[in-house]
């Protein structure tokens with residue numbers, strides 16, 4: 001969607017209402033930042049106890065597929081944004097007929113479909129991991145031949161935090177993955193051979209097979225961009241994932257300056273190429289040969305930008321509100337080296353126990369979720385210290401994250 005009517009021409013001033021599709025922690029932190037600026041918020045979420053609900057002026061409880069609920073949110077809002085990408089793009093496009101949706105739906109469609117995203121990046125000349133789209137069961141042998149092992153099988157839609165992903169290192173694992181692929185096509189009966197397909201291979205793909213890259217580090221850059229093309233970027237974060245979930249972000253990233261600069265340059269070029277409005281998070285692999293490869297895009301605030309809440313002069317959430325409201329983007333200055341560590345369900349009891357005696361350099365953010373399931377993001381901690389090494393030592397010394405000690409003992 002690039003039509004003029006979906007983007008507000010005049011700045012949206014405080015006092016107006018920003019509607020958010022999604023009431024998770026990102027929605028909550030957008031609303032907290034925007035409320036401080038004087039905006040009102042309406043939130044749509046299916047969960048009665050959505051984290052953003054207590055900080056919203058209006059709460060619409062409903063499924064994201066429920067068009068009437070979307071319209072109710074639209075009616076309560078002067079502008080609507082989304083805080084996650086697993087939405088029905090058609091429904092969002094329909095909503096954009098009646099209320100501005102500055103992020104648009106074009107990037108949403110890409111970001112929710114791994115094959116479309118990779119195809120768009122490749123077409124734009126941006127580096128991605130070697131991959132093959134699997135639109136029919138019989139695409140499998142050629143995909144395995146071209147990509148080779150080790151590889152990752154990923155569902156094209158619906159996957160997040162390591163879900164919908166299988167790692168293939170051996171022929172036996174490849175055979176098991178093939179069985180998963182064939183079963184998925186059998187279940188729905190879609191994608192049979194000879195079936196007339198109106199869409200291209202990428203759009204019709206149910207899985208992608210992607211080469212597993214031996215990266216030196218993972219990086220991400222968050223770009224804020226307004227509808228008029230003005231941009232601001234946040235310093236690149238070095239990210240460590242454990243079992244497919246972001247464990248921590250380290251800023252400044254421990255990479256050469258030239259790598260940081262190249263990551264920022266690529267992220268800005270991608271945001272411009274895809275005409276992103278709001279925020280675009282670009283995740284990279286920094287390979288052993290020095291190359292940067294784009295892993296994933298997220299057209300919204302991102303977990304790897306949570307460090308900005310305490311360590312930067314403008315947070316990603318404030319910047320998002322500024323970008324979608326058409327206000328000037330805030331200056332971005334890093335106040336201090338910082339390590340952001342996620343607090344998952346399994347970390348919460350130890351964190352709460354440590355809280356009364358926690359080092360004053362820890363800034364604790366909790367999302368108000370009632371149920372602390374393992375792997376569920378309950379909050380995060382920003383540790384501001386004189387160096388990232390010191391912040392990492394402080395995190396480990398708490399004993400809250402056994403992964404830190406395990407990694408040091410077994411790097």
Ligand code: AMP
Nearest residue numbers: 129152162210211212213241244295296
């Ligand atoms: P994703 O959901 O695609 O971002 O994957 C989650 C995490 O899995 C990434 O941040 C990496 O740590 C790992 N991963 C995904 N794809 C690859 C790949 N092609 N090579 C190596 N690691 C990967």
